[in-house]
Amino acid sequence: MAEIIDYGMFAERLKAAPNRWDVLREFHEEWGYAVQPGAPRWDRWTEDEHKAYVRALHGGSEDDRLEGVDPALPIPAALDEWWELPFNSFTHDAQYYETNPVYPPTVRPDPSGYGAAGSLQVGSGLVPPDADQRVCVFMAENQYCNEWGYLAAEAHEPDPRVLVSVSDDEWALQARSISEFFLQLAVQRLPHRLGWSVEVDADDVIDGDLDDLVARIAERMPELGFEPWAELQQDAIVYGGPDVLVFVPDRVQYYISLAGRTPQAVVAQGERLGLKLEEHYLYGPGED
Template sequence: MTEIIDYGRFAERLAGPRPRWDLLRAFQDEWGYTVPADADPWPKWSETEHRAYVRSLHEGWTGEEEDPFKGVDRSLPIPKALDEWWDLPFNSFTYSARLYWTNPEYPPTLRPDPSGYGVAGALPEPNPFVEPGGDLRLCCFMAEYEYCNEWAYLAAEAGHDDPRVFVSLDEDGWALQARSLSEFFVLLAAVRLPSHFGWSVQLNDDDFADGTPPRERIEAAYRPMGFQNWRELGADTTLFGGPDVIVRHDTGMADFSVEISGRTWDALAATARTLGWTWDEETVEPPHKDAEPE
């Protein structure tokens, strides 16, 4: 990795005009992801193991075969960007899904889910996203591994080419997660890939020198990457960028308040010095060379 990439300028790349999937491909390449030679893509029209298990339980209880599309409104179109993403030949999710710890829903299923499988409800009324009297349903296309959070677009925006993405929150209903589906998949890659392919460390606020809150140091030295905060399992995480490094700071309930991922050892070490963390080799996770986590 001879070229230094400044993720402090990532917001400009995110906002700039370019073919829809170029940024996702470039980001994956920058962190060293390549499609495994022997990998088969996750079939678009397939149930996850967990959903198939729940359906089999239901059929065992009732003795009746359940409609696998019971939770789908077949009258709603599927956004073009979602189908494009599934079919990308470099899609790190479909070829290396274990990097992500999420389950896809295809075709997207409604929230509230008529089948009873999905967890989240509809948008509350009133809300800032849909006009009064509008369609409060959402279409879930991705969920956290155990469905603690679900990501969806508005049923009212199903006909859009690249609709907004929302995330379900236990206490607050739904929050905006990304300005478009394509942005969401770049964000998802930015959350998952650097900690696997980069030099990484996970820290808490009291790991930093002199008691200065790390957020002050982070904001002084690094720039936001331009994403909405990542919301998953109680986390509320802002992504910051610098030369060859991504710094995540959480103000929610993540296991660690700070996660630093560098494309190189030098980038991680430089960030540690900048933020006032005393280097501890035992806490640093080196890059994984393949696309399958242990």
């Protein structure tokens, strides 16, 4: 990793990119991900184990697998493109992600009763009042605390916006497109699994407290250019620096984390932010 990647320039890089798949491929390469020869691949049509278990508990049959799917709605091209990407770390190493795919996407509210979230909240402003208010879910957090989907009203678009369920009856904008969502998901997951990372608390802050640290991060480091990542009842913003990313949730009592392509990048960024970090405290690639 001789070349330093300045993630402080990531927002400009995102704006200039002709498509998100190129950036997603580059991001995989920058963090050292490569599909292993002969690695099994997740079949998009495979029903997730949890849904199959719930269906069996209720005496459902194999014919019920597609309950909740509206066959009249097209599946956006970007979703199928993502499944076929040869470098896709999810389809080859899904354990990195802690999410369940939903394919084909199922609508919310879910007539089968399985999906956790409802339709769009009244007055969301995301679609006109007379438009289809349903959401088509294609990915969910492992415990279904959050679901991600596109608007049924935009299902005909090749790469529609992505929403996230932030409660049983509320949705928020998560990404400007499906392809950007999957790039954002990789940013959230891969650096902590493939790089060197550390979670910091008030004891690591040399000057001030966690609030002071958050202020310094926002002042000195650019955001990556995404919508805040909404998951597990908190929004997180990612900031970029040389070979390093800093993840700041809006509820800082949980954690602030740094992840770098090298341990030296994490320690150096910590010093610039007024943190006392040592390399031997960092988690390395593959460590939990």
